[in-house]
Amino acid sequence: MLTSLKLTDTGRYKCCFITDNVEKSCYVNLTVGESDVIGSDEPVKANVGEDVILPCHLEPPFNVSTLTVEWKHNKTYVHVYRSMKHDPNQQNSRFINRTSLFCDEIGKGNISLLLRNVSKEDEGLYICHVPKLHSQVRKGNITLKVDAAKHDTKQQFNESSK
Structure with a gap:
């Protein structure tokens, strides 16, 4: 049994055993990294000012x-994770200090993005991408729908009492 597989564990393995003084063997090919990146088929909804999680994970x-894990919105970098940490160098200034990944979950294939203080201009298609993943599906799509009608109850009360 192999645990904590790495990409470098990919290869051909030989199992040998002796029975009735005859050596027998068999081979097993192991491919590591055949997980697909999975986004969300359903749109994610949020109100202006809220924090939202854009779900993305690897299956299995x-x-x-x-x-490297890249998050983009309209070809703009939202968040980049590289060398086991957040890499702010490519991040669009609009998203600075508003995004994060769940670092304790990345080892389990969870690459969901937390986006704080959502604005109407955050609405649209997001893509989570693992460029060097050994898989056919390296990107997942998530659509964010933002309700701009964030109601301030004080303002509503003041307008209705006029």
């Missing part, structure tokens, strides 16, 4: 902590 679960 796979540790991507040593790989």
Whole structure:
């Protein structure tokens, strides 16, 4: 049994045993990294000013902590995780200090994005991408719908009492 598989564990393994003084063997090919990136088929909804989680994970679960994870919105970098930490160098200034990944979950294949203080301009298609994943599906799509009608109860009360 192999545990905590790494990409470098991919290869051909030989199992040998002796029975009736005859050596017998068999081979097993192991491919690590055949997980797909999965976004969300359903749109994620949020109100202006709220925090929202954009779900994305690998199926089956796979540790991507040593790989690069990129989040984009309209070809703009929202969040980049590289070398086992957040990399702010490519991040669009609109998203600085508003995004994070769940670092303790990345090892379990959870690459969901927390987006804080959502604005109407955050609405649209997000793509989570693991460029060097050994898989056919390296990107997941998530659509964020933002309700701009954030109601201030004091303002509503003042307007209705006029």
